[in-house]
Amino acid sequence: MTQSLLEIAGVTVSAAHYIDGERVASGDTFENFSPIDGRSLGFIHEAGGEEVDAAVAAAAHAFPAWAALGAGGRKPYLDRFAAEIGKRTDAFCVLESNDAGVLLSRMRHGVVPRAMQNLQWFAEHALTLQDRTLDTVQAHHRVRHDPAGVVAVITPWNSPLMLSTWKIGPALAAGNTVVLKAPEWAPLTSSLLADCAQAAGLPRGVFNLLQGSGANTGAKLVGDPRLARVSFTGSVATAKRIAQAAGANLVPCSLELGGKSPFIVLADADIDSAAATGALMYRNAGQVCLAGTRFLVHQAIAQRFIEAMRGYVEALNIGDPREEGTEVGPIIHARQLERVEGFVERALARGATALWGGQAHPYGKLYFAPTMLTNLRQSDEIVQQEVFGPVLTLQTFSTDDEAVELANGTDYGLGGVCYGAAEHATSVAERVRTGFIWINSFGIRDLAAPFGGIKRSGIGREGGDWSFEFFCDVKDIILPKQPFRASFSHR
Numbered sequence: 001m002t003q004s005l006l007e008i009a010g011v012t013v014s015a016a017h018y019i020d021g022e023r024v025a026s027g028d029t030f031e032n033f034s035p036i037d038g039r040s041l042g043f044i045h046e047a048g049g050e051e052v053d054a055a056v057a058a059a060a061h062a063f064p065a066w067a068a069l070g071a072g073g074r075k076p077y078l079d080r081f082a083a084e085i086g087k088r089t090d091a092f093c094v095l096e097s098n099d100a101g102v103l104l105s106r107m108r109h110g111v112v113p114r115a116m117q118n119l120q121w122f123a124e125h126a127l128t129l130q131d132r133t134l135d136t137v138q139a140h141h142r143v144r145h146d147p148a149g150v151v152a153v154i155t156p157w158n159s160p161l162m163l164s165t166w167k168i169g170p171a172l173a174a175g176n177t178v179v180l181k182a183p184e185w186a187p188l189t190s191s192l193l194a195d196c197a198q199a200a201g202l203p204r205g206v207f208n209l210l211q212g213s214g215a216n217t218g219a220k221l222v223g224d225p226r227l228a229r230v231s232f233t234g235s236v237a238t239a240k241r242i243a244q245a246a247g248a249n250l251v252p253c254s255l256e257l258g259g260k261s262p263f264i265v266l267a268d269a270d271i272d273s274a275a276a277t278g279a280l281m282y283r284n285a286g287q288v289c290l291a292g293t294r295f296l297v298h299q300a301i302a303q304r305f306i307e308a309m310r311g312y313v314e315a316l317n318i319g320d321p322r323e324e325g326t327e328v329g330p331i332i333h334a335r336q337l338e339r340v341e342g343f344v345e346r347a348l349a350r351g352a353t354a355l356w357g358g359q360a361h362p363y364g365k366l367y368f369a370p371t372m373l374t375n376l377r378q379s380d381e382i383v384q385q386e387v388f389g390p391v392l393t394l395q396t397f398s399t400d401d402e403a404v405e406l407a408n409g410t411d412y413g414l415g416g417v418c419y420g421a422a423e424h425a426t427s428v429a430e431r432v433r434t435g436f437i438w439i440n441s442f443g444i445r446d447l448a449a450p451f452g453g454i455k456r457s458g459i460g461r462e463g464g465d466w467s468f469e470f471f472c473d474v475k476d477i478i479l480p481k482q483p484f485r486a487s488f489s490h491r
Contacts, residue, residue, distance in 0.1 A: 006042040008098055008188065011091045015044045017051055017211055018194035020058035021204030026051050030213070032187065035101040035330040035366045036320060044187050046212035052220040055208040059150040059177035060226050062205030067147040067175040071126035077202050078123035078173060082116040084196035085165075092189055094322075096161055100186035101330040101366075102284060103321045107161075115165040121447045122169035122467065129468055140479045145472035147175025149228030152221050154214070154242070156234045157183035157332055158287040158388075160190055167231045168193075170467035172206065176228065179208045181218050185333050187211045214238055225249040229471060232256070233289075235386075236456050254460040254470050256289070256452055258386040259414030262407035263292030264428060266400075266420030267300050270440070274419035275308035277442050278392075282316060282370045285331050286390035292417040292442070294383060295372070296406050299396040306355060306372075306394070313356055313370050318363055330366040331389055337366050340389030347373055347382040355394065378409050386412065404431045414453035417442055435461070 004015040004025060016023040029043040047055070066074070085092065092115075093107040102111070134141035151171045155163045160183050171178050182190035190209055197207040210217055218238075222230050223245040230246045232239060233256040246253050263281070265274045281291045297305050321329035331337045344358055357371030374394040376383055383393055397403040407416065408431075416437035418425045429437045435453040438444060445451070452461040460470055 004043070004045065006188075008041055009094045011094045013091075013095060013188050013191050014195070015042055015191070015211075017045055017047055017055070018191070018198070018207070018209040019051065019055045020062075020208065021198065024051060024054070028212075030184070032099070032185075033333075034098050035332050036098065036322070036364065038365055041099060041188070044211050047210040047217040047220075048212075049220055051210060052217065052224065055179045055210050056150060056221070056224050056226050058205035059179050059208055062203055063147070063149055063177045066177055066203060066206050069175070071123075071130060071173065071175070074173060074175065075123040075127065077200060077206075078119045078169070080200035081196055081202065082119040084199045085112065085116050085119070085193070088192060088196065091192060092161055095188040095192060096186070097322050099188040100157055100160060101321050101332060102159065103326060103329060105324055105326075106283075111159065111162045115161050117447065118162070118165035118169040119172075122173040125448075125464070126170075126173040126468065129465070129472075137481075139481055142477040142479070144475045144477065145174065145468055146475050148471060148473050149176060150226055151176045151178050151229045151231060151471065152181065152224075152227050153178055154181045154218055154222070154230070154232045154234065155183055155190075157186040158284060158289075160186050161193065163233050164190055164193060166462065167233075168207070170462075171229075171231070171471050174468055174471040176471055177206050177208075179210060179221060181214075181221055182209060182211045184211075184213045218242075219245065222246050222251075223248065225251075227251050229254070231470070239458075252470070254462065255458045256460075256462065257414075257456060257458040258388070258412060259289045259291070259453065259457055260294060260384070260386050260410045260412040261290065261292045261415040261417070261434065262432065263295045263392075264403055264407060264416070264418040264420075264425075264432075265295065265297040265301065265305055266403070266418070266424060266428065267298040268421040268424055269298075269301070269419035271301055271305050271308050273440070275305055276312050277417065277419070278309045279312035279316060280442055281392055282313070282328050282390045285329055285368070286370075286392075287332060287336075287388055289388075290415045290443075292415070293387070293392050294407075294410075295392055295394040296403050297394060297396055298403075299398050302394075302396045309372075310356060313372075316370060318361055318367065318370075328370060328390065330364055331368055332366075334366065336389065337368060340368055340387055340391060343382050343385070343387045343389075344371060344373070344391055347376070347380060350380065352376055352380070352382070357390070378406060384410050400428055403428060407432045411456040412453070413455040414457035
């Protein structure tokens with residue numbers, strides 16, 4: 001079929017799927033809109049059962065040869081894949097900024113370099129995982145990390161390029177083949193990623209791309225019994241449906257889900273530093289799973305902290321994410337804006353107070369003012385549920401025990417932040433039930449370190465060896481040290 005091409009701010013990108021090394025159009029389409037000004041970015045092809053079947057079949061067919069290359073044989077492909085992303089830096093910046101409202105400056109200086117690193121680092125790290133040995137009294141053990149097979153990767157709309165490569169990198173490096181399901185509200189950089197895979201010379205079927213809704217395309221994909229793994233980042237509600245569908249075929253799932261992370265400010269904290277970091281929680285319009293959204297501040301310093309953070313928030317530049325200097329852009333979609341507004345309206349109706357914000361921002365239709373709500377109960381919906389917008393809450397405490405109790409008092413456990421004297425903050429952080437927590441800092445990440453949450457924030461870990469533990473089948477080859485003679489004993 002003839003591929004459909006879209007023109008976005010001078011960048012040409014395909015609206016079709018990428019299956020078995022070729023662009024494939026489908027009869028059904030959906031319209032894609034920019035969150036910046038609501039303009040249409042064109043019609044995207046939606047995969048149905050036929051396209052899903054073809055993509056999984058292509059990946060299954062390509063798997064034996066790709067797996068047989070070994071980590072050393074796959075590394076050059078992934079290095080070229082990363083290089084092709086780098087060659088298209090400007091295009092990725094333009095597309096994701098227009099499509100998802102991500103700051104263009106953040107794309108250029110953070111996301112694109114990280115996307116390249118995701119492929120390069122895991123390709124290199126895979127070389128260290130081959131044929132580990134374990135010597136015991138009875139035998140020599142050779143432990144292998146064998147590729148599992150066809151992997152379905154499903155990513156969210158808040159950071160499509162970074163999160164796609166974060167999963168694709170280790171999946172491909174381990175020797176699996178991939179079917180990527182692009183996020184419905186921001187599919188364009190995933191399509192450009194397919195161009196990079198093709199230009200890098202990845203063999204046909206090793207990387208495939210499907211576009212469409214979760215309810216249609218995603219549901220058909222995760223229910224396919226030919227899959228060996230499903231890796232998903234997104235909401236708890238969607239994860240439950242994915243786990244149920246994959247579980248019917250006993251397909252393991254890695255689920256990185258929502259957050260309602262605490263941002264603890266102890267009495268001995270550097271107030272100005274904590275307040276400046278606090279303002280970072282509004283980046284990407286608060287659409288960041290790992291942000292600290294529940295501020296827990298010692299009552300002795302609460303007023304000083306509030307005034308310090310207010311100054312930083314008032315200085316934030318809210319506007320067009322394509323312009324240099326913009327620090328807060330739009331919410332991704334009208335449905336997401338409605339969700340954010342609903343949370344705030346219900347909280348205010350129940351007696352919450354807005355320290356700042358609390359309403360739409362005049363810059364544009366999908367803009368919401370950075371907001372901080374206080375006068376809250378721990379049981380309040382807005383304290384307990386993920387908003388995923390530029391809305392934070394503030395509660396006070398008087399003792400460390402109270403701070404820990406409040407921090408642990410939700411069903412989520414992704415990340416956290418704790419500001420205070422280093423030893424004091426560390427002692428508090430050790431008691432907070434999360435997958436990770438930053439001390440006097442935020443956003444420090446290393447690809448070798450584990451990432452993931454507990455409770456409703458997910459299952460499994462990504463990063464370093466943890467990614468390969470998921471994407472591989474671990475096999476032990478056992479050679480006895482003494483001649484083995486089979487015998488039956490009735491004693």
